[in-house]
Amino acid sequence: MKKLFTAVLSLLMTAGMIMAQNPADLAKSEAVQETQNVVTDYQEYPVETLNNEMMRILSKKGKSLGVVNDDGTIYVIGSATTGRPSNMSGFVDSRNIAYNIAELEAKMNLLRISGEEIKSGRGYSMLENIQEGEDPDAKRKATMLQKAGKIVDKSLDKALSYLGVSEEEIAKMNQAQKEAMYEQKFNQNITSLVAGMVRGCAVVRIAEGDNGGDDYQVAVCMKYSPEFQSLATVIRSNSQYQLPVGKVKNSRENIVNMTPEQLVGRMGVSVSFNTEGQMVVYGFGMREVRETGSRQSAAFSRAYSQARLQAVNNIKNFVAEDLVAVEKQEEIEKVSDYDDGSTNYFYRRDWEQAVQAKTTSLNIATEQVRQWRGKHPVSGQDIAGFVVAWTPANAETAKQLKEQFTDDPQKDEKQQGQTEAAPERKQTTKSKTVISGEEEEDI
Numbered sequence: 001m002k003k004l005f006t007a008v009l010s011l012l013m014t015a016g017m018i019m020a021q022n023p024a025d026l027a028k029s030e031a032v033q034e035t036q037n038v039v040t041d042y043q044e045y046p047v048e049t050l051n052n053e054m055m056r057i058l059s060k061k062g063k064s065l066g067v068v069n070d071d072g073t074i075y076v077i078g079s080a081t082t083g084r085p086s087n088m089s090g091f092v093d094s095r096n097i098a099y100n101i102a103e104l105e106a107k108m109n110l111l112r113i114s115g116e117e118i119k120s121g122r123g124y125s126m127l128e129n130i131q132e133g134e135d136p137d138a139k140r141k142a143t144m145l146q147k148a149g150k151i152v153d154k155s156l157d158k159a160l161s162y163l164g165v166s167e168e169e170i171a172k173m174n175q176a177q178k179e180a181m182y183e184q185k186f187n188q189n190i191t192s193l194v195a196g197m198v199r200g201c202a203v204v205r206i207a208e209g210d211n212g213g214d215d216y217q218v219a220v221c222m223k224y225s226p227e228f229q230s231l232a233t234v235i236r237s238n239s240q241y242q243l244p245v246g247k248v249k250n251s252r253e254n255i256v257n258m259t260p261e262q263l264v265g266r267m268g269v270s271v272s273f274n275t276e277g278q279m280v281v282y283g284f285g286m287r288e289v290r291e292t293g294s295r296q297s298a299a300f301s302r303a304y305s306q307a308r309l310q311a312v313n314n315i316k317n318f319v320a321e322d323l324v325a326v327e328k329q330e331e332i333e334k335v336s337d338y339d340d341g342s343t344n345y346f347y348r349r350d351w352e353q354a355v356q357a358k359t360t361s362l363n364i365a366t367e368q369v370r371q372w373r374g375k376h377p378v379s380g381q382d383i384a385g386f387v388v389a390w391t392p393a394n395a396e397t398a399k400q401l402k403e404q405f406t407d408d409p410q411k412d413e414k415q416q417g418q419t420e421a422a423p424e425r426k427q428t429t430k431s432k433t434v435i436s437g438e439e440e441e442d443i
Helices: 023-028 031-035 046-060 091-113 144-162 167-174 226-237 251-256 260-264 296-319 392-406 410-417
Strands: 040-042 074-081 117-128 180-198 201-210 216-224 268-273 279-288 321-338 343-357 367-375 382-390
Touching: 046 074, 046 201, 046 216, 074 091, 091 180, 091 201, 091 216, 091 279, 091 321, 091 343, 144 167, 201 268, 216 226, 226 279, 226 296, 251 279, 251 367, 260 279, 260 367, 260 382, 268 296, 279 296, 296 367, 296 382, 382 392
Parallel strands: 040 201
Antiparallel strands: 074 216, 117 180, 180 321, 201 216, 268 279, 279 382, 321 343, 367 382
16 A cells, blocks of 8 residues: 555543633643644545544544543544546545535534434335136136237237347237246335534544545544534634633644645644634635646636635634434345246345535634645645634734724714815825835845
8 A cells, every 4th residue: 555645643632521611721621732733644545544543543542433532522534535536637626525525424423423313114025926727717708809909919010020120029028027926025214314513623634545446535534522612612702712821832833834745635624722822723725726828827816715715614614514414225125036937136225315514604704824835746736725714812803903894984084074174185296106015024
């Protein structure tokens, strides 16, 4: 198995029960540290490898996948395959879609842990019908209509034969449905329904790789924790809080210094701390930039805008996502034995899985951390990426700015016009050219 690149994810978690509801107490837990150094593994059969790796790592901490652990954390895995192979145009955008499907599947698995509504039904029937000889009571005198029908049938057979239809095919046309001596039928249907609001679910680890044969798979492990849910509530309600200085971390500088090869593997959101000790939620987005005969710079500009929107939406999905997931399966089997010794077998299985996130809105303020360009390590296609961040400080600044924008700008002018007359306008005069901006060393 060829491994394109692998990085070690450090999982630092406490073993005690952490059910903090006060935002100021969230920093006392190291649970949020898990999503700070998310690195993507590019390898074959990603979902199996990711599952085994996470089981190995969590077992050392006395934890497991798909269950509520002692500290309230839950780890779930989802996966999806890209619709476009890695050697064709459109692969990177298809990879983004596969990641979104994998994330929705992981959240569906999270909701299932809290319970799912199962509707099911099944049944079978058996029939045995053995006959020998001819029932004398079943004999009836043929009517004129039946005789006429036989004549028509024979005339039609001759016409078909004249047109080149083989006698075997004509015999099949005339063959009536055989009566079964023995028949067994089984049917089963199962429907699973889960629904709920998912808050505070962040990426722990991503694995992806090409299995060959146009089979590129993306798998994601997501983590829910009480700390993340409380943080999501803070973002939703625009609450203010300050974490202790002991948790200060320059995570922004870490992201700014990442190579494009590292950023290609970062999708979704991660939670960390900044130099002021505040919790920060980073959103990552990227879009494929297709080669054009001209105006390539315009293609990059559009891709950057689309990547930024994707990054902001990932933070919104971290805050809250209202999901409804339905899974249906129907299975039918039929076995029939006929009096001529022939047997017929029929089997059908229908399966459907649908996850729908309800449309919701959220007023959220983010700041740009970085825009970058790079190439996908497998496909070699150009990528335009964007990273945004949410911090309590920036949210407060944005709130104040919004109040300024919504103030009536004519209010002060009207008051000033009552006391002072507007000066008479004079024609402009020639001036020197002024270049605005920061000094070069400060850019």
